[in-house]
Amino acid sequence: MASFENSRVIIAGGSSGIGLATAALLIAENARVTITGRSEERLQEAARSVPAATAVLDSNDRSALDRFFAALGSIDHLVIALSGAKGAGMFRDLPLDDLRAGFEGKFWPQLQTLQAALPYMHAGGSITLITAISAIAKNPGTAGLAAINGGLEAMVPGLAKELQPLRINAVSPGVVDTPWWNFLPADVKADTFSTYAGQLPTGKIATAADIAEAVLFLMRNSNTTGTILRCDGGFSL
Numbered sequence: 001m002a003s004f005e006n007s008r009v010i011i012a013g014g015s016s017g018i019g020l021a022t023a024a025l026l027i028a029e030n031a032r033v034t035i036t037g038r039s040e041e042r043l044q045e046a047a048r049s050v051p052a053a054t055a056v057l058d059s060n061d062r063s064a065l066d067r068f069f070a071a072l073g074s075i076d077h078l079v080i081a082l083s084g085a086k087g088a089g090m091f092r093d094l095p096l097d098d099l100r101a102g103f104e105g106k107f108w109p110q111l112q113t114l115q116a117a118l119p120y121m122h123a124g125g126s127i128t129l130i131t132a133i134s135a136i137a138k139n140p141g142t143a144g145l146a147a148i149n150g151g152l153e154a155m156v157p158g159l160a161k162e163l164q165p166l167r168i169n170a171v172s173p174g175v176v177d178t179p180w181w182n183f184l185p186a187d188v189k190a191d192t193f194s195t196y197a198g199q200l201p202t203g204k205i206a207t208a209a210d211i212a213e214a215v216l217f218l219m220r221n222s223n224t225t226g227t228i229l230r231c232d233g234g235f236s237l
Helices: 017-026 040-049 062-072 096-120 143-163 179-183 186-199 207-219
Strands: 008-012 032-037 052-054 074-079 121-129 169-173 228-231
Touching: 008 017, 008 096, 017 032, 017 040, 017 121, 017 169, 032 040, 040 052, 074 096, 074 207, 096 121, 096 143, 121 143, 121 207, 143 169, 169 207, 179 186, 207 228
Parallel strands: 008 032, 008 074, 032 052, 074 121, 121 169, 169 228
Antiparallel strands: none
16 A cells, blocks of 8 residues: 655645545645645644645635745645635526636636646656536536536546646545535535435435545555546435
């Protein structure tokens, strides 16, 4: 089993949720982890629970990304957990500015981070994107999210060929109990989770740690590249 001992890992968007849970697992295996995010306050809060290095970084700012990666030097693994909260809604009434904001919150920041990091990635290392099951869910109100996440997923196989021997994969979560859902009032969120749990074959809502385990599998397995790993509790069924 491959070891993360002393591996340098960057988790973009690691101040909460899946990114932070991934950092916790990696630090337990003695990896050298840096988490990035736009909010210094959220990064400081994250560092109180997980002893990772932190860096305030706006992944929509290419110049800042270039400076950040140049200062770090060689990287073994990159996890891109950047996300936004825009783009959902019935298409007939969906403001296209909201969908554009969804791309600006996830699609473009993930690609900018990936491209800026490439000159510094170790050839035997890995890149893991966090997408979402909305890429293939085909549910009403998710067409915009499908465009964002499906666009990222569509690039993964081609990039695996282009970037070889560097490996690139994506984890596609379903419904996960993370701060992404905090736009809902607490009672509505609880009801929503209860409804989803009743529909899922696993019978439960995923935790961030569930998804982080899938991320570590893709990082660790040297025979896996170009793969979209559905970790959705059976949502896509």
